[in-house]
Amino acid sequence: MTTATIPIQTGLPKEYMGLSASEWQARIAQAKATLGQDLLILGHHYQRDEVIQFADLTGDSFKLARLAAQNTTAKYIVFCGVHFMAETADILTGPEQVVVLPDLNAGCSMADMANPDQVDECWETVTDVFGGTTVPITYVNSAAVLKAFCGRHGGAVCTSSNARKILTWALAQGERVLFFPDEHLGRNTALDMGMTDKELVVYNQQTGQFEWLPGQTPQHVKVILWKGFCSVHQRFNVAQVEALRKQYPEIQVLVHPECNHDVVAAADMFGSTEYIIAQVEAAKPGTVWAIGTEVNLVHRLAKQHPEQTILSLNPIVCPCTTMSRISPEHLTWALESLCRGEVVNQIQVPSEVAEFAKLALDKMLTIA
């Protein structure tokens, strides 16, 4: 498998550094007006307010993938999100559509926890140890080359919105699933589907070893979990749940499935970013929430719903640093460059990778 190299962002041109808020507000609005229907700005919910205000459409990874696939008219799709999302948009849009990521350093630490060489090594080990048919499933938070791996081997992509459906489908295709790169989404989904701990085994990509439970054998295993995690969702713990329950006995704890299973088990509800938003939107005035997900979204929900009390499960949590790389200055630069007819930071997945990655993405879009 070939490893795609992610280019590193060079510095912004001097004229874009230190723009005041009123300057970038006016210049982004002007650039949007100039580009008109040729431009579509997609914004992930974890983006900061200064950036997401300019998005034409917002969503979580699944919704944005669908929106990108549906849009056939915009010449330029500017993705305010992270690298793997822009790659997905490039794969799902037409060859004449250009996808731009305003800062190339907007990556994802979880996606970086699985690389093609590690996945190849794991696949060989899984074949040796288990035999039979294993179906590879990658969380959308992964490089395009790993989505292509799944496409080549009869697997699919999933997001946190549809992991249950995709796992159910995959287990009907083979004897077990190799799920990467997020251990926690895989574990939380599998346990929610009624599997037991004994049916799950962790594969440690650093050591190339399985982490067997006492008495567990390959015959027990239905899902092999890659030992990856989200550095943002790892910051939530059960002590925070207990402390907030003491302070607010009526509190509803709502967390994302990238959290550890003990946090999910201690919560009242768990689900994707879109699920979290839907729960808050449907709640009665006076509802008190502790939400365990990226803090930009939690603060935005609190502002949008002053009739409810919305707290971050971790009061001192930081935003996702890679999502935060997309700044209004970078957005101004990307848009004004397009106005001048110059494409900067285009995300282009090589065709031999895109072909198979699209198979795995299309599988997800069909099943989900």
Ligand code: SF4
């Ligand atoms: S919140 Fe976690 S999974 Fe999402 S982009 Fe940031 S590091 Fe990656």
